[in-house]
Amino acid sequence: MHIVDTHTHLYLEDFKEDIAQVIERAKQLGVQKFYLPNIDSSSIDDLLHLEQQFPNVCIAMMGLHPCSVKENFKQELQLVEQWLGKRTFAAVGEIGLDYYWDKTFIPQQKEAFELQIEWALQYDIPIVIHSRDSMQDCIELVKQNQNGKLRGIFHCFGGSIEEAKQIMDLNFLMGIGGVVTYKKAGLAEVLAHIPLSSLVLETDAPYLTPVPFRGKRNEPSYLKYVVEKIAEAKNASVEEVAKITSSNAQNLFEKEA
Ligand SMILES: [Zn+2]
Ligand SMILES: [Zn+2]
Numbered sequence: 001m002h003i004v005d006t007h008t009h010l011y012l013e014d015f016k017e018d019i020a021q022v023i024e025r026a027k028q029l030g031v032q033k034f035y036l037p038n039i040d041s042s043s044i045d046d047l048l049h050l051e052q053q054f055p056n057v058c059i060a061m062m063g064l065h066p067c068s069v070k071e072n073f074k075q076e077l078q079l080v081e082q083w084l085g086k087r088t089f090a091a092v093g094e095i096g097l098d099y100y101w102d103k104t105f106i107p108q109q110k111e112a113f114e115l116q117i118e119w120a121l122q123y124d125i126p127i128v129i130h131s132r133d134s135m136q137d138c139i140e141l142v143k144q145n146q147n148g149k150l151r152g153i154f155h156c157f158g159g160s161i162e163e164a165k166q167i168m169d170l171n172f173l174m175g176i177g178g179v180v181t182y183k184k185a186g187l188a189e190v191l192a193h194i195p196l197s198s199l200v201l202e203t204d205a206p207y208l209t210p211v212p213f214r215g216k217r218n219e220p221s222y223l224k225y226v227v228e229k230i231a232e233a234k235n236a237s238v239e240e241v242a243k244i245t246s247s248n249a250q251n252l253f254e255k256e257a
Pocket of ligand 2: 007009037094204
């Protein structure tokens with residue numbers, strides 16, 4: 001099996017002790033690539049260091065997370081802009097809107113999101129969107145900037161069938177992780193209405209651990225449970241789910257500019 005983890009924070013402190021084993025366990029399942037979304041200025045060094053340790057296996061994105069949009073967001077954005085000009089990144093991410101944790105900086109979050117969308121278009125790379133309690137605003141901002149070239153992932157998708165349809169109309173993909181194994185979330189039922197061609201796999205490790213390990217640290221080898229759950233929801237084989245989602249990820253991130 002060949003699996004791509006399109007969204008994982010393996011550079012965080014949680015993995016410092018055993019990162020080599022974590023990657024080895026994932027490889028045994030078939031996870032061969034890990035895309036690393038940035039958070040803010042405090043995470044860049046660790047993120048780039050991990051990429052250096054595992055070249056062509058761990059692949060960096062660059063961006064400012066909406067939860068890190070505070071008073072100093074212009075400075076933070078300047079750093080993102082500098083890095084994007086310095087070298088190639090797989091995507092601008094993670095970026096977006098988060099109204100769940102804090103509503104203080106919503107206008108600034110929108111400004112940061114739009115500016116980073118512009119940069120993605122400028123460098124012709126995808127965006128990876130973090131959306132929490134803000135789905136309609138995220139969809140609206142993508143729609144306004146969709147010139148036919150904007151592409152990317154609504155990461156950690158947990159929305160409705162209607163929202164999934166809007167995302168597909170925008171030609172975007174949905175990232176599915178541990179939440180699909182949570183019964184109360186109802187995501188498996190929504191997935192029945194979304195074709196595999198619109199899905200990619202992600203862990204968001206160390207967060208959002210799937211059942212049966214919910215509550216513990218998440219790691220990419222647990223994608224096994226996510227793939228199984230999607231296969232069940234789609235009435236497909238696990239091989240088919242792995243194959244199609246990996247090729248979706250490959251087409252998105254490795255598209256020739
Ligand atoms: Zn996120
Ligand atoms: Zn994340």
